[in-house]
Amino acid sequence: MPATIENLLSENRVYPPSAAFRAAANVDAGEYERAAADPVAYWERQADRLDWAERWHTAHVWEPAIPLSREEAAAQVGADPADPGFTGLDDDGRPLLSIPHAEWFVGGRLNVAVNCVDRHVEAGRGDTIAITFEGEPGDREQITYAELQRRVAQATNALEALGIVAGDRVVVYLPVIPETIVITLAIARIGAIHSLVFGGFSAEALKFRVEDTGAKLLVTSDGQFRRGQAVAVKANADAAVSGPASTVEHVLVVRRTGELTPDIPWTPGRDVWFHDAIAGVADTHEAKYFDSEHPLFIIYTSGTTGRPKGVVHTSGGYLTQASWSHAAIFDAKPDDVYWCTADLAWVTAHTYVLYGPFSNGATSVIYEGTPNTPHTGRHFEIIERYGVTTYYTAPTLIRTFMTWFPDGLPPHFDLSSLRLLGTVGEAINPEAWVWFHEHIGGGRAPIVDTWWQSETGSAIIAPLPGVTVLKPGSATLALPGLRALIVDEAGAEVARGEGGYLVIDGTWPSMARGVWGDPARFRDSYWKKYAEQGYFFAGDGAKYDADGYIWLLGRVDDVINVSGHRLSTIEIESALVSHPAVGEAGVVGVSDAVTGEAIAAFVIPSREVTALDAADPAFWAALELELGSLLRAHVARQIGPIAKPRDLVVVPDLPKTRSGKIMRRLLGDLVDGRPLGDTTSLQDDTVPARTAAILAARSA
Template identity: 80%
Template structure:
């Protein structure tokens, strides 16, 4: 079997930076050579952008995963636990760097947060107001017994209180773990118990798709019905009133449960911050792997904040006049780095929105961009492809997006046609797009263009950022030539990298460092390819590579080929079981045409549409890639199962085709989607 992933598509369109953008950009082309000459010194320079109570004495230490005496359970040579440290001996306070220092610099009246609630409520919070609110929350948490090193789980929607309490936890040197507000009680329970959290912060309810949904009962199920029967370490549940009378019958445990407005909003408005070691843990974030229990990767304070702050400033070309909007849910790592810590450390003005993009109408995001004058809009490729299906003839004529000067994408590879649509329709044909690749474990963007420097290619994240070294290698760790595909690895360490898996350092070693321990590479778990110019193209998780009769094909490239046809608005491709080829390709496509409401729920309608489009699209795939990539199953559907962060849950598509149980679907934007697809599949048989 080939040790590389086959290169299927070529994209030749290039969009160089405009002279106007390049002339005012934060970084120039010399940044790469400057960083390569001495990466550690380069990161020391970026650490100097922060306020330190005490400077570090050692910039960097690294102990790789090297062989030690013995063998592991698989009979392989036993490896030691890798250990990286950055800015050793340095002391700082993350929240002071994100809030207080801007107020002390005379920028207290600068707007930090423009909040838009799903029902239409709005709030504008300056840095001075944010400082007072974070101080109140820190004082309240202290009164509830929280001290440095304690773990606090936050189970809240995208509201200002989520930001306030997260920064307050960081201010105290406690460790936060944010959990998506749509997760099940069981998913929340696992995170509470795995972290050993003392405090859970939640809400009475949240607004989701135009409806007030009760949340507190889920929280109670996760932590035990009351203080006597709870089976975990939770001492208090702090509850934000969000939905009020719209979610009645609120379960309540006296002595354990406390209202936010009773203990936070009555607390003193000043707080004296302590300072913590650069390697002091800041947060635990859980990966959402398809197998096994989630991994709680741990990020520390000094190195993480250094790279989060610098990369936000560099990749998004952050200016004091920008109004920045990252659309990620606050529980995802995207929001940790590019809502919470990167932008606030740079004194940015941000927009946060509580709701879904089509509540109460499909133009809600564009309405928000116009209302706040958003200049930088960072979102997921799946949402962009959804916009393409909602607006097949372009955006509404009354959408004024003239404030946009920079666009960004995150979450998975963006299809070239979606990139071009985003550039032309949202960016007005003038705004560069920074397509970013990174993951929970890297802590910060790793592969992305510098918008004033890098010529852009639709669908490519381009090159590793200054100070970082990404390579594409084969099974044996040899770098593949341009024009070939393989496994994405990172050579060396970087300040924002996760330091361990909470409570399980062996899993950290085995998941990320074991495969290429001889070379010292971090294995990202993603496939990628080089084009002829050495640009990097992400091909999705290695698990998403389909092996068809010995050919290792990327689902991302097949999806891109489908989306390039004008009849397709969005596509999801998975590998499914096949008795002849081992694996076969199943493609689910959303048409780019308006569907009458009377037909949207009719499986027979979708079966007829499949008959109409199937031959056309299979022929298109054959021309674009080759016959080997033609799907065995091509299913036309009204929607795809997506998480709140915008990722297609391809695993569910494979489960539906192969008839496996679906498992937990509570993280979906719309839990009804799998059932609708199941009815369409049943109508085909």
Template identity: 65%
Template sequence: MSQPSGRLPTIRTLAAETAAVPPPPGFAAQANADAAFVGAGRTDPVGFWEREAGRLDWATPWRTAHEWRPTDAAGRTIPQATWFAGGRLNAAVNCIDRHVAAGRGGKAAFHFEGERGDRRTVTYGELEREVARAANALAALGVGQGDRVVLYLPVLVETVVATLAVARLGAVHSLVFGGFSAEALRFRVADTGAKVVVTSDGQFRRGEAVAVKPAVDEAVEGLDHVEHVLVVRRTGDETPDLPWTPGRDVWWHDAVDAASAHHEAEAFDAETPLFIIYTSGTTGRPKGLVHTTGGYLTHVASTFHSVFDAKPDDVYWCTADLAWVTAHSYVLYGPLANGVTSVIYEGAPNTPHPGRHFEIIERYGVTTYYTAPTLIRSFMGWFPDGVPATYDRSSIRLLGSVGEAINPAAWEWFRREVGGGVAPIVDTWWQSETGGAIMAPLPGLSHLKPGSALRALPGLTTRVVDEHGDDVARGEGGYLVIDGTWPGMARTVWGDPERYRDSYWARFADRGYFFSGDGARLDVDGDVWLLGRVDDVINVSGHRLSTIEIESALVAHPQVTEAGVVGVSDERTGEAIAAFVISDGVVGRGDRGSDAAERASALRAHVAAAIGPVAKPRDIHFVPDLPKTRSGKIMRRLLVDLAEGRPLGDTTSLQDSTVPTRIGALIGD
């Protein structure tokens, strides 16, 4: 998060990077991205993206590849970007119909696995027919170009179908995580002015059937712009007493199953809004980021092909919930635009047992597995002796990491235990705001560094700068910015263009840089290492330290599975370091009890040896879990609230809302 005014403080970096890992020769020999691809993106970015746009089917060619009106040097005017202006296309046609027309209708688009073990494989031909039916049903409910539709659903085939049906109509979808509260859902429905909400009667969470429809009724009460609630039957008789409003509420199976399986798709201008996605996990009002069609599809189709080295026979699995931007780009639009077979899984990774993901990898022969460092660290805790050999992971050829910086210990474990010690790992850096990957290794070309996303992808430029916008020296830390524009960039904040300008473009308006809000450092080779959000920097006696580096040092200890580090008030040093650690069953405060105190002392010594004495945590709290969003990000502001005994801030985006209360009971006086 950017600071509203004043100087941006310098970030001090202490940790040293590890040795680079070259790509396996066999992988390099068949990789999609080569030196010519990289060179094209460096010499002529706009021309490069024009060539990449050729991966899509355009009903009408574009007139102008790119136009950009930045904010003025004082940061007063509203920035505006267009990509492929005048070009017309349809997102759903590019993801489905063209593959069917090319004779690939019998290819599997998705292998679906329900939490309770129900399974379904949907081909591209079947997906085309289901999306057509859903589009016809939504049109019959009054949905047309520009209308907003909110989807509040678990990971189901129907969620995919509904999303693509909305896009097919030229309407705007906004997916909301099915674990969010009625309050969080209401904000998004009201902010978008949604005409239709698509939801389910209930959903399965860790083996339990949980009613969902009552929360939706609460969320839409009094919102006159909501004309219909379309309900997927998922839990049925396990969630009885379903509230129902005749005339407004419609069963999915009544509306969709009866609709025609033919729908004539219209082509829309490249700048037609495709979806609104809301940021979460920070303080303040969520921002509804608007992504448009042509540039976004170009960005994700291109980066999926190059970063994930997409092959016709791949079975790809991104584990993100469909409501997160990771899934928009790299479950839905990127893989489907490339005609790839994907896996989607409804449930929790440890339901009914911790090996569920490895069962799924074996069952479907998953070749590419893309997940969050938080889950990797959970696996490390669940399988301290390594993943059992009874789970066959031999199909894996490529791994990916997303959501936050991956610490080197987790990187090494992931490659060894899931990738057989040879599969490359593409550690991707990007944001809801960027739409698609910005920095990542190219797996057949890059020498990988455990914990580093390396450099910007072809057609893109990132910099690490100081408070004035000047490039920092190699070995130094600063602020990660994107120099220039790119096709997948969010065009605005829904209903608040001034906030878009102020959040991302005003800070370095005189340079024209997009301010990511992340800190980073350059190593001696010029590769980038993420240091976390600017707000996740701790000032200890004038030394500004990155939480990511301290967390990485803690997790590198053999008795630590996960760690969350925050800065707390300290009369002597200004701020002190507080660490919340998951460590081999030890719970409680590190200053109480012989086991906890002994473990805390060992961890302080470990951090001092890995980084330096200035980075030793003052407080270490041993906890059974950390407060995380469904996408796996640790909500550090809640840890600050707990450490300082303050009332908790907004918890609506937590995966498990009981975690802060349980931590508070453990560490309280």
């Protein structure tokens, strides 16, 4: 049987951990063996790192998706089993499956917010800085754990005064500011369920999430700062709660931009200023404790394909794995200054800004703005100012830095405090990995390249920085207590050196428990394909190298079939980025009358471009004439002639979600002339139109 996805690109550079890092690391090489001996007992030991009001009586319950009897299938879909027209089969002609069901630490009771705030104060660490905040305009604030405890208590009392109780849904539509963290922890403290929405999303995207969750409260701001400008957003919130489907009773408004956005629409009786809600309110709160499986949050997938899914995470298992993985992967030390650059609405921030770091008593940096406001060195100023030791960011930003600083960073930035780097969001190209290591990490800081998803809740594949020999571009191996495999269409594991589908064998504490309001979608999206084996299907392609390391090859939907060859977009993009003329690349399959599919590559040049040229579509079409043949030949040399792009389009930017994922579907739609569909997840919604203009100029 041929490989499910062909393995074309090889990478042989290795970076072993230094002796000094290995000697002081939180986790040693024996962790894998200890976890493999009894994975459930291993996760129980990690759960003991938390404070529980009541210990669990059963560590783990798992009911996989299995074929249903005719009577069970009829009950699931509301049919009559005696009806001769009822087959008991799904649309693929396979027996209907049960809904999978997992529980961890059953019977245990805890409060997530207490574990993230109160227990550190009670342990005598109240003076430790919890949040270091830098606003885009330059305002700054540092908040200790004792102060955070007081603020969370006030916010909790304010929410309860608005009628919020355990189980209610609260949608949070705020920028990256301390109030976002305070309010989110207050929601968790009550036992309500939060759903954070990126503050740049449209009213339409927000409305969908408000109505899908059946939210009782929407939290928003008067405005927010974007690229140096104060932008009003309250009108978006009003539009999102309009209409008969809305269940929102109050809109709680944080004052962020104030007089810079003066015309704020207001509905008396419904709208409440946050500063008024907490004025004079007690700064203490008696916490209640909730079941380990009590829902903690709903997070929506980006919506790059189809209708966004509201993925549900619960409390005890999620917090256990978030806390342990933060300590292990990021080698968290008490004196670290940790910065994860993700927007707070992204799952990375849920796990590795909010719940992981705060459960471990970390000092976290948060920054409100974009990395080039007011200049391209803003992130490096922040690292230097606060002595950041751990910097966790997206490959797309690293590739952007490469285009901004093609000769390396200016020497006046002092990044010597950095001891560990991390990447998340997409597979990182080997050349971008090496650039990150050398220019930002000073050639000394290990890089933890993490693979995970909203659905997994925390990292699944990642190196342990004091243990794992690193390879640029590889997320390396599954973490202790977890088992990730690469399989073919039939579910058989592929050989070393071959590619296929990435799956997770078994369950884990931080896994999603379902899709909000749609349990069948949870089953069909993640468990149906390999129900016989019991595998969770991640939707990503991957390959093994000769050492068994895992290399991500992108979404299976993004694999390109050229004359029967199934090629990974990530490998072609990595080949392009390895050329010094290319800063970033997005590759997609497009229609071709001869080969069925052809490769279209969109590249951002590494050279500086003037604002006048950037706005001229003809400039980009001319630049393609200069670079096209050169880059096609480079791809052919790197991974073979079959991977040469038919179309090579030079562009100033790529359509990306706020989390940094390239929306390759939109690139294919633009080339093939299809309607663009859902673009609500775009970080910059002007990119498709500008790309379309370049394609038109190119055709002319």
